[in-house]
Structure formats: structure tokens, C-alpha cells
Amino acid sequence: MAHDFLPEFRPGWVWLAGAGPGDPALLTLGVHDALRQADVVVHDALVGGDILRFARPGAVLEYAGKRGGRPSCRQADITTRLIDLARAGKRVLRLKGGDPFMFGRGGEEAQALAGAGIPFRVLPGVTAGIGGLAYGGVPVTHRDFNSAVTFVTGHDAGGEVPDALDWAAIARGAPVIVVYMGLGKIGVIAERLIAGGRPAGEPVAIVADASLPSQRVVETTLADAARAVAEAGIGAPALIVVGEVVRLRRELDWLGRYVVPASPEEAERRRA
């Protein structure tokens, strides 16, 4: 079976992989190998058709997505499914958006596999909070601005802004804060950061559908973030990045600057 970079995908194994933020160009060669070998691909909502098309013909694609506000599979059902498929002798590719160990519950799934004695391998991916922001023209670190960065989730298990987090400490911490799953609560998050001492005028960018053709970026400030998001009408998935690195977009928004239309017809369509 086709594989160039990884060992053969053995029946009864689960490979827990990250597909990156959306652009298939950000798939690793390892995940590409895995897609060509898997019998079953159990994937999240954030893994789209542009990536699943690399699955071998005949592979079963199973959606096990969880997305705020939509009907979702229970996490326990997903892990049980992975274990059952592996015990049935399938090569099971569990494919998540971004990196499986970054706010993706990959750690929990790996623990369940380990506990059940299922052999598994982890294939890291490009996380949206780094690669996705790069597509938005924001470098997550820059020597002139920050030597630390905080990755934080805007959602707890119940969908609320996590109270267990010390937002004042986060505000005082790294100069750059990247918030995953925070769009719906951006107003509360911004208020807590301002209350914790961040300037109300600090630059913020929201990058929605990062690396996808539908990518949109909104530049705003902490004080104005909730209004700007509502006005722009952007939706999830989106990242929020707070910090002076956002100003670099002016120079570094390579995607916005150099997008080359795919064909004369496409150029015509865009002009229309």
C-alpha cells in the first residue's frame, strides 16, 4: 500500500493525526501517507473535502464532528468507536483539525487508546494558532515585540469563558495572546483582559477560516473587538490574536497582497 514516509499502517492500529487549519498544502507528508493507507477515517468538522479527497478509494469516511451550536457526537462515543474499529482489525485514522494535541482532545483520545491497549501513533499537524495566523499575515512571535506567547481557549467544557483561568494573570503574562474557540465570547474576553491591565486600544486581529479560500481577517482593538466582529458578521472557526504583532499585518499580509486569481474566468468572477 502506498506510503513513503511512515511505516506501514498495520491493521488494528489507530493513528491520531492533525490535518492543519484547512489548506491541504499544510498537510504533512505523514498524514498524506496515512490517508492513502487507512481503512476508516474518523474526522472532525474542521477537516474538509479538500483533505479527505486524499483518502484511498474505498476508505470509509466517518464524521465525528463537534462544533459549537451543532448536534455533536459525545466524546465517549468517539473513543468507543475508535477502539471498536481497531479491535475489528481496521487501520483507523483519527483526523482532527490543526494539531491533535492542541485544544483538540487528542490527549484524551490517546489516553483512552492506551488504556484499552490499542496501539497508536501520533501525527502532529500545523495548529491554527500558528499556521492559520501566518495566513492572516500575523507572525505569532517577533523579536521586537514578544518573547513569549500564550495559547488559551475561550471555551470551557460547558461553552462558557473558562472561569478556572486567571484572566488577570493571562493579561499580565505574554505580550501576545492567541485565543482558540473564543469568537462567541470575544466581548467578555476583551473585558477581562482590559480589567487585567491590557490597554483598551491594543491591536487585535480575528482570523476566520484561516488558510481556506473563505478566509477573512478583521483588525480591531480590545475595546472595539465585539462590535467589530458583529459588524463584520464573521463566524467560527476563528482565532483571536491580541498584541502588537498584529500591526505587522500592514507589511506582512502576503495573502491579501499577492493573491493571484486562478484563471481568467476566476479573475472575471472576482471583478463581477
Ligand code: SAH
Ligand atoms: N486542534 C486544533 C484546534 C481545535 S479547537 C488546532 O490545533 O488548530 C477549534 C478552534 O480552533 C476553533 O474554534 C478556532 O478557534 C481554531 N481553528 C481551527 N481551525 C481554524 C481555522 N481554519 N481558522 C480559524 N480558526 C481555526
